Amino acid sequence: MIARFHNPVDTRFGWGSLHQLADITEHQTVALVTFPEARGLGLVDRIQDLLGDRLVYVIEDVQPNPDVAQLRDTYERFWQEAGECHAVIAVGGGSAIDTAKALIVGTESGRFDELLALLATGKPFVPARSKALIAAPTTAGTGSEVTPWATIWDSASHKKYSLHLECTWPKVAIIDPQLMLTVPGGVTVSTGLDALSHALESVWNVNANPVSDTFAISAIADILECLPLLRRDLANSELRSRMALAALKAGLAFSNTKTALAHSISYEMTLRYGLPHGIACSFTLPLVLGMAWGHDAARDRTLQRIFGNDLHKAQNQLREFLHSLGVKTEFADYGVTAEQAEQMIDFAMQGARGKNFIGAKAA
Ligand SMILES: NC(=O)c1ccc[n+]([C@@H]2O[C@H](COP(=O)([O-])OP(=O)(O)OC[C@H]3O[C@@H](n4cnc5c(N)ncnc54)[C@H](O)[C@@H]3O)[C@@H](O)[C@H]2O)c1
Numbered sequence: 602m603i604a605r606f607h608n609p610v611d612t613r614f615g616w617g618s619l620h621q622l623a624d625i626t627e628h629q630t631v632a633l634v635t636f637p638e639a640r641g642l643g644l645v646d647r648i649q650d651l652l653g654d655r656l657v658y659v660i661e662d663v664q665p666n667p668d669v670a671q672l673r674d675t676y677e678r679f680w681q682e683a684g685e686c687h688a689v690i691a692v693g694g695g696s697a698i699d700t701a702k703a704l705i706v707g708t709e710s711g712r713f714d715e716l717l718a719l720l721a722t723g724k725p726f727v728p729a730r731s732k733a734l735i736a737a738p739t740t741a742g743t744g745s746e747v748t749p750w751a752t753i754w755d756s757a758s759h760k761k762y763s764l765h766l767e768c769t770w771p772k773v774a775i776i777d778p779q780l781m782l783t784v785p786g787g788v789t790v791s792t793g794l795d796a797l798s799h800a801l802e803s804v805w806n807v808n809a810n811p812v813s814d815t816f817a818i819s820a821i822a823d824i825l826e827c828l829p830l831l832r833r834d835l836a837n838s839e840l841r842s843r844m845a846l847a848a849l850k851a852g853l854a855f856s857n858t859k860t861a862l863a864h865s866i867s868y869e870m871t872l873r874y875g876l877p878h879g880i881a882c883s884f885t886l887p888l889v890l891g892m893a894w895g896h897d898a899a900r901d902r903t904l905q906r907i908f909g910n911d912l913h914k915a916q917n918q919l920r921e922f923l924h925s926l927g928v929k930t931e932f933a934d935y936g937v938t939a940e941q942a943e944q945m946i947d948f949a950m951q952g953a954r955g956k957n958f959i960g961a962k963a964a
Contacts, residue, residue: 613773635697667751707729742796750769778844794928
């Protein structure tokens with residue numbers, strides 16, 4: 602087997618690395634996309650100080666899970682009012698980064714519905730215009746800073762769109778763990794579990810290879826050790842740094858494999874039951890581990906390097922880990938009956954991400 606790993610993002614990691622933004626954006630005009638709390642935390646002023654008059658536009662009302670209902674207006678105003686800027690910098694969690702990914706894909710008409718129509722075809726397209734994206738995550742979770750994907754939600758119609766183009770790979774990712782110090786406990790846990798899910802999903806994945814495994818195994822070990830400690834010590838800079846690096850490694854792993862069954866299930870759980878992304882894509886991990894085990898000797902070896910040789914013990918370890926973080930692991934805990942769960946798993950298995958699952962062939 603010849604392994605191929607490709608990730609074109611210029612990636613900078615380290616405490617205080619946000620200050621590199623000034624050098625990275627030299628001679629460019631920049632629009633900032635960030636989350637509502639950022640100004641109160643002094644982040645908008647800090648970026649203003651770093652960029653001076655290069656900062657020409659600010660969007661700071663990004664809500665969790667970018668939804669077409671809000672994006673339409675934001676998108677059209679952005680292209681009318683800041684259509685000339687060179688680059689967009691997203692400073693925030695996955696919601697800000699994914700919003701920015703949608704904004705940089707310019708349609709001929711400047712209308713958002715033209716973009717939605719292109720996305721609805723599910724086929725790749727070349728946008729009429731685009732902008733460079735710089736991504737600085739403020740949560741340790743999504744890995745969106747090193748992937749080309751953006752999830753666009755349409756909660757009113759119970760739908761989601763996946764945006765993925767050559768131009769939606771960020772040009773630069775700045776992972777500065779200092780930006781994560783203010784993330785509240787609940788979001789720290791749910792985003793950390795999102796990262797764990799990325800790493801595991803890249804392992805039980807038909808696209809896995811020894812390079813993606815290397816990132817995934819290391820990310821999983823770090824998260825299993827660090828996340829419970831960080832939850833009790835949110836101001837600990839060393840733990841914040843280790844989780845930031847773990848989420849980056851998980852992002853690199855799944856940037857080449859995509860996600861699999863747990864994520865496919867999660868979309869329904871978020872759209873129908875309102876579960877936060879990180880919980881929705883992690884509460885099934887013990888179940889999906891059981892479904893992954895025994896289908897492919899190479900995948901089993903990687904899973905066994907992480908969890909040991911006993912599947913029952915491995916599932917229990919994962920279950921107890923999630924319980925220790927206050928996350929319930931059964932569908933019934935979320936009001937889903939056994940019959941509904943079975944249907945949801947079957948449906949998820951048929952989705953694009955579900956088909957990446959190593960156990961899907963046998964399903
Ligand atoms: N593109 C990808 O590859 C990818 C992968 C996973 C998830 N996602 C998407 O990412 C989104 C979720 O992102 P997320 O989990 O990072 O959460 P988020 O961006 O929605 O942020 C969660 C909450 O934390 C707040 N917040 C963020 N950073 C903060 C900070 N430093 N201090 C204080 N508060 C802060 C936000 O305002 C928000 O209220 C979902 O829409 C999901 O679909 C994308």
